[in-house]
Amino acid sequence: MTATLALDSAIAPPNGGRWAIEAIGIDKWFGSVHANRDVTLRVAKGSIHGIVGENGAGKSTLMNILYGYHRADRGEIRIDGKTADIGRPADAIALGVGMVHQHFMLVENFTVLENVLLGAEGGALLADGRAKAHAELERLGRDYGLEVDPDSVIEDLPVGIQQRVEILKALYRGAETLILDEPTGVLTPQEADKLFHFLRVLRDQGKTVILITHKLREIMDVTDRVTVMRRGAVVADLATRNTSKEDLAEQMVGRKVKLGGDKAPANPGAAVLEVQDLHVADDHGKPRVRGVSFNVRAGEIVGIAGVSGNGQTELLEALGGIRPAASGHIRLKGREVETRRPGLTARVLRRMGLGHVPEDRHRMGLVHGFAAYENAVLGHQDAKRYRKGWLLDRARMVNYCGDWMKGYDVRPDNPLLEAFSFSGGNQQKLVVAREMEHTPDVLLVGQPTRGVDIGAIEFIHKRLVAMRDAGKAVLVVSVELDEIMALSDRILVMFDGRIVGEVSPETATERQLGLMMAGIAEAT
Amino acid sequence: MEDAFLMIVTMASATLRVATPLVLAALAGLFAERSGIVDIGLEGKMLGAAFAAAATAAVTGSAWLGLLAAIAASTVLSMIHGFASITHNGNQVVSGMALNIMVAGLCPVLAQAWFRQSGQTPMLGQQARFGPIELPFAAAVAKVPVIGPLYAQVISGHNILVYIAAIAVPLVGFIVYRTSFGLRLRAVGENPEAVDTAGVSVSRLRYQALILAGILCGVAGAYLSTAHNAGFIRDMTAGKGYLALAALIFGKWKPVPTLLACLLFAFADAVQIRLQGVPVPGIGVIPVQLIQALPYILTVFLLAGFVGKSIAPRASGIPYLKER
Ligand SMILES: Nc1ncnc2c1ncn2[C@@H]1O[C@H](COP(=O)(O)OP(=O)(O)O)[C@@H](O)[C@H]1O
Numbered sequence: 057m058t059a060t061l062a063l064d065s066a067i068a069p070p071n072g073g074r075w076a077i078e079a080i081g082i083d084k085w086f087g088s089v090h091a092n093r094d095v096t097l098r099v100a101k102g103s104i105h106g107i108v109g110e111n112g113a114g115k116s117t118l119m120n121i122l123y124g125y126h127r128a129d130r131g132e133i134r135i136d137g138k139t140a141d142i143g144r145p146a147d148a149i150a151l152g153v154g155m156v157h158q159h160f161m162l163v164e165n166f167t168v169l170e171n172v173l174l175g176a177e178g179g180a181l182l183a184d185g186r187a188k189a190h191a192e193l194e195r196l197g198r199d200y201g202l203e204v205d206p207d208s209v210i211e212d213l214p215v216g217i218q219q220r221v222e223i224l225k226a227l228y229r230g231a232e233t234l235i236l237d238e239p240t241g242v243l244t245p246q247e248a249d250k251l252f253h254f255l256r257v258l259r260d261q262g263k264t265v266i267l268i269t270h271k272l273r274e275i276m277d278v279t280d281r282v283t284v285m286r287r288g289a290v291v292a293d294l295a296t297r298n299t300s301k302e303d304l305a306e307q308m309v310g311r312k313v314k315l316g317g318d319k320a321p322a323n324p325g326a327a328v329l330e331v332q333d334l335h336v337a338d339d340h341g342k343p344r345v346r347g348v349s350f351n352v353r354a355g356e357i358v359g360i361a362g363v364s365g366n367g368q369t370e371l372l373e374a375l376g377g378i379r380p381a382a383s384g385h386i387r388l389k390g391r392e393v394e395t396r397r398p399g400l401t402a403r404v405l406r407r408m409g410l411g412h413v414p415e416d417r418h419r420m421g422l423v424h425g426f427a428a429y430e431n432a433v434l435g436h437q438d439a440k441r442y443r444k445g446w447l448l449d450r451a452r453m454v455n456y457c458g459d460w461m462k463g464y465d466v467r468p469d470n471p472l473l474e475a476f477s478f479s480g481g482n483q484q485k486l487v488v489a490r491e492m493e494h495t496p497d498v499l500l501v502g503q504p505t506r507g508v509d510i511g512a513i514e515f516i517h518k519r520l521v522a523m524r525d526a527g528k529a530v531l532v533v534s535v536e537l538d539e540i541m542a543l544s545d546r547i548l549v550m551f552d553g554r555i556v557g558e559v560s561p562e563t564a565t566e567r568q569l570g571l572m573m574a575g576i577a578e579a580t
Numbered sequence: 581m582e583d584a585f586l587m588i589v590t591m592a593s594a595t596l597r598v599a600t601p602l603v604l605a606a607l608a609g610l611f612a613e614r615s616g617i618v619d620i621g622l623e624g625k626m627l628g629a630a631f632a633a634a635a636t637a638a639v640t641g642s643a644w645l646g647l648l649a650a651i652a653a654s655t656v657l658s659m660i661h662g663f664a665s666i667t668h669n670g671n672q673v674v675s676g677m678a679l680n681i682m683v684a685g686l687c688p689v690l691a692q693a694w695f696r697q698s699g700q701t702p703m704l705g706q707q708a709r710f711g712p713i714e715l716p717f718a719a720a721v722a723k724v725p726v727i728g729p730l731y732a733q734v735i736s737g738h739n740i741l742v743y744i745a746a747i748a749v750p751l752v753g754f755i756v757y758r759t760s761f762g763l764r765l766r767a768v769g770e771n772p773e774a775v776d777t778a779g780v781s782v783s784r785l786r787y788q789a790l791i792l793a794g795i796l797c798g799v800a801g802a803y804l805s806t807a808h809n810a811g812f813i814r815d816m817t818a819g820k821g822y823l824a825l826a827a828l829i830f831g832k833w834k835p836v837p838t839l840l841a842c843l844l845f846a847f848a849d850a851v852q853i854r855l856q857g858v859p860v861p862g863i864g865v866i867p868v869q870l871i872q873a874l875p876y877i878l879t880v881f882l883l884a885g886f887v888g889k890s891i892a893p894r895a896s897g898i899p900y901l902k903e904r
């Protein structure tokens with residue numbers, strides 16, 4: 057099936073049109089990682105072309121090569137049918153290629169206008185291009201429904217608007233082909249729909265859109281054609297109307313997958329984590345959590361839904377004891393937690409039976425240069441079982457870690473390998489193993505499956521449900537609605553530092569949650 | 581009363597003279613750090629420039645040729661720093677420090693080899709130095725009460741490099757805040773990826789910033805050896821590069837606040853010189869060493885206590901690597 061379908065696009069663009077972009081035989085290595093393997097991608101002019109694939113499949117790498125941010129080791133790029141030598145983003149921009157990166161490329165303390173001007177100033181003095189940019193921004197805003205205040209500072213804007221600025225940057229530079237790398241990760245479903253509407257408008261004007269996502273519903277909704285990538289290679293290239301979600305999921309993973317899984321109803325006991333009127337500020341002193349109260353009971357999973365940047369990060373950090381709270385109370389198993397002093401509390405909390413899988417495993421979950429076994433005991437290194445008198449007992453730590461790696465399917469299961477040599481999914485499983493194997497009564501989990509492939513998602517979800525069934529309290533914070541819906545026994549929705557409502561996963565609809573996440577609707 | 585006013589006038593004038601190299605070096609650091617390069621090498625660049633200026637002026641008899649040599653030497657040193665930290669992604673502090681140590685050793689050795697005056701350059705005559713300039717009407721208004729002496733003795737009568745430093749502050753402000761180059765410079769110190777994906781070369785920008793830093797340090801060095809003093813002596817920068825860096829932090833990487841910080845440090849230095857050997861009522865004569873430490877103690881206090889939230893350009897100190 058793959059072979060025949062790959063063929064049909066190789067012959068000629070549909071309806072006698074032209075190719076906007078062709079990548080032919082692209083290979084790219086990062087050190088020992090083969091991120092793109094002989095990838096060929098052809099995108100028809102005036103179409104919306106989707107690219108799906110698990111995390112780490114090489115989608116971003118391919119796009120960054122088209123954009124000139126990375127350079128391919130081998131292969132050819134053609135734009136409008138002509139071979140293009142794209143060595144730097146400037147070359148791609150000049151050829152009409154624009155890209156909205158997965159992680160925004162904005163200068164946070166600059167205004168919108170300054171970010172748009174950067175690299176396209178239109179003269180030696182800023183004043184030269186300013187008026188023109190102002191006018192152009194206004195026009196683009198009107199024509200496409202992308203209004204922003206050009207003088208507001210990026211860090212004060214919600215993520216959805218920041219994304220708009222990224223799109224405006226590309227349009228301002230005259231993009232004919234717009235690449236969007238996982239644009240909907242930071243949007244509510246309604247905002248995503250609005251984005252898709254805008255993409256259709258672009259297409260109808262004859263522009264070309266490449267949309268990367270791992271959400272199959274979006275592919276089905278908006279794309280004309282879809283390319284599936286797996287482990288650096290293209291495994292399928294299909295007309296969207298000839299495929300289905302299930303079909304694509306199977307192509308992505310290489311086997312049938314079951315997301316969410318079945319779980320028995322929860323059997324909650326007493327409240328073990330109690331939060332009362334908590335206020336937390338971010339590093340700049342800006343209040344991010346503004347009066348949050350809730351409980352998590354033993355034997356239940358509570359999910360916190362919300363668009364990223366609405367205070368979830370700070371809430372989780374405060375609960376985990378790594379960020380001081382401005383005011384409010386946290387009680388763990390009935391005992392008041394000292395929230396004003398960071399550092400000390402994280403350790404005390406661990407002793408009291410708190411486990412914490414942080415949102416950002418790169419910065420907080422792991423020490424990258426440490427071996428797996430060292431990471432596996434981190435935070436608990438004082439425990440008797442890892443010690444031989446005053447010294448750490450390396451053999452024993454390695455032993456424990458080896459067992460956990462087998463139990464949690466961490467591959468390769470070599471405790472002596474350094475953390476950075478594992479893939480994202482396996483790093484996450486290692487962190488999850490550490491936190492679960494130190495028998496917490498309350499487990500905080502931030503973005504359990506961010507940057508994790510579908511196979512590992514299934515596994516981590518199963519483990520979390522098993523924890524719950526063993527009578528532990530689990531608090532999950534995730535920006536993935538599907539995940540929240542699949543895992544939680546109760547869902548709390550966070551918006552702008554407050555909990556705007558609680559819903560039950562049985563009765564909640566994605567639409568209702570989306571509206572709540574946007575701060576529009578209340579819980580019913 | 582008369583005495584006090586006279587003292588204020590002389591102290592103010594001294595403050596400006598001491599502040600000049602600080603201001604120039606701090607502005608050099610501003611360019612470097614705004615581009616994302618921590619420039620601990622200001623000290624070494626200034627010292628190298630001081631030597632180049634003095635040696636050239638001693639040989640040619642021209643202060644201006646000395647200035648050119650100083651700028652050239654300092655820019656070359658800056659490029660070495662750039663080569664290590666931009667092209668090869670080396671640690672910026674380590675390579676900057678290496679520069680300082682290298683220059684501190686190399687200059688006296690070269691001076692000894694060339695001039696055989698125990699590691700110094702020969703004393704420069706008047707014509708090989710930058711002499712005082714009398715501004716227009718200085719003599720005419722000198723008799724006007726208050727304004728007169730202030731203009732004639734504080735503002736007027738410095739050498740050209742002092743005025744260059746004074747002009748440099750608004751000029752740097754203009755470049756940083758009003759030009760396209762300045763926009764890119766500020767951006768690259770905050771988020772080099774944003775600059776890169778906007779189609780602008782990160783390394784080119786950083787090299788440009790280091791060239792500007794080199795030029796400014798060159799002027800600062802020339803000031804030390806051919807204007808403020810009459811020749812090169814070993815270690816004549818005496819920590820001014822670090823002090824400039826402190827002023828830059830204190831000034832939150834902005835030109836005018838940085839100027840004010842430099843003036844404050846320079847004032848402390850002027851007070852320090854004044855206090856040497858003068859008995860303080862109730863305490864007696866304070867040991868010279870303690871008094872000389874005054875500007876540095878002030879630095880420590882200011883940086884520890886008062887600056888508080890001085891947020892550095894976010895990407896400064898971090899090499900720009902695209903592939904992990
Ligand atoms: N800048 C980089 N340096 C080193 N390795 C990278 C870099 N970017 C991506 N990789 C690696 O290349 C592989 C593909 O990553 P990526 O293209 O980001 O996948 P996707 O976007 O499909 O999730 C992954 O194994 C990732 O770790």
Ligand SMILES: [Mg+2]
Nearest residue numbers: 115116158237
């Ligand atoms: Mg990606």
